[in-house]
Amino acid sequence: MAKLATDLxxxxxxxxxxxxxxxSNNSAIGHVAFSPxxxxxxxxxxxxxxxPLAVVPDYQKHGIGSKLVEAGIEQLSDTNTHIIFVYGDPRYYSRFGFTAETAEHFITPYxxxxxxxxxxxxxxxxxxxxxxxxxxxxRSLQKPALW
Ligand SMILES: CC(C)(COP(=O)(O)OP(=O)(O)OC[C@H]1O[C@@H](n2cnc3c(N)ncnc32)[C@H](O)[C@@H]1OP(=O)(O)O)[C@@H](O)C(=O)NCCC(=O)NCCS
Structure with a gap:
């Protein structure tokens, strides 16, 4: 996950x-990336x-992941972006409005x-x-193991 973030x-x-x-205290405790x-x-x-989306274990379940996702959605809402994709657990991402139905006719690279x-x-x-x-x-996401 850290390698993917660095590559991106x-x-x-x-x-x-x-x-x-x-x-927190000059250390990264949560990170998210949105690539085109x-x-x-x-x-x-x-x-x-x-x-990727990741929060350091000691800081999980404090809303940091949600804040990162919501901030990204808000930022992209102010651009000409039509759609945001995610490949992850629906039990987590459904709370932000992501659905499998919306993604189903988009074919992934792998x-x-x-x-x-x-x-x-x-x-x-x-x-x-x-x-x-x-x-x-x-290019950083064009790796079969990520899918
Ligand atoms: C997923 C992750 C980013 C969530 O970050 P967070 O700061 O803990 O998230 P929030 O505090 O906003 O939300 C926590 C809630 O999400 C739930 N949650 C976390 N991961 C989940 C998952 N995979 N499926 C369902 N629910 C999940 C927690 O149980 C918690 O539930 P609650 O609100 O009922 O207590 C964090 O758990 C993480 O870094 N996990 C390891 C990396 C990872 O799996 N990244 C996602 C790749 S798709």
Whole structure:
């Protein structure tokens, strides 16, 4: 997870990856990244994917993870982002409005080990008549083991 965060932060993307950090006593105790997602043949479409999200064990269950996710959603809501994807536990991400139904017609770069974990949240309506749309992620996420 830390390696993925480092890889994402060192990768130049357009639009930029969003990285949010919570610190305590000058140490990082929580972090989330949102990196851009595109689809072929539709330059107007803008997506992001939330990954990774992590809070240091001693600080978990104090709302830090939720604050990071909510702050990222709020920041992306002020941009032209249409949708945010996440691949994680639906019992956690459903509280922010992510659903598997929203993500189901978006095809991931690699076959999912846990298909139920593939979820999305719509921020802005977008036009698409395609029944299935393959997404393109940044280079750091193009690794089969992450999916
Ligand atoms: C998932 C994680 C980021 C949550 O951070 P956090 O600061 O503890 O989150 P919050 O305080 O906002 O929310 C805590 C709640 O989420 C629940 N929760 C945490 N992980 C969960 C999971 N995988 N599935 C369901 N619920 C989960 C906790 O039980 C707690 O429930 P409660 O509100 O009923 O007490 C943190 O547990 C973590 O870093 N885990 C290890 C890394 C990881 O799994 N990252 C997510 C990858 S998809």
């Amino acid at each position: 932060l060192s990768e130049q993307t357009t639009p930029p990856t969003i990285s949010l950090l919570v610190e 997602v595109t689809i072929d043949n539709n330059r107007d479409f803008q997506g992001y994917i939330l990954a 076959r999912l080990e846990y298909p139920a974990g593939w979820q999305a949240l719509i921020l802005k309506a977008y036009a698409s008549e395609d029944a299935s749309i393959t997404i393109n992620c940044v």
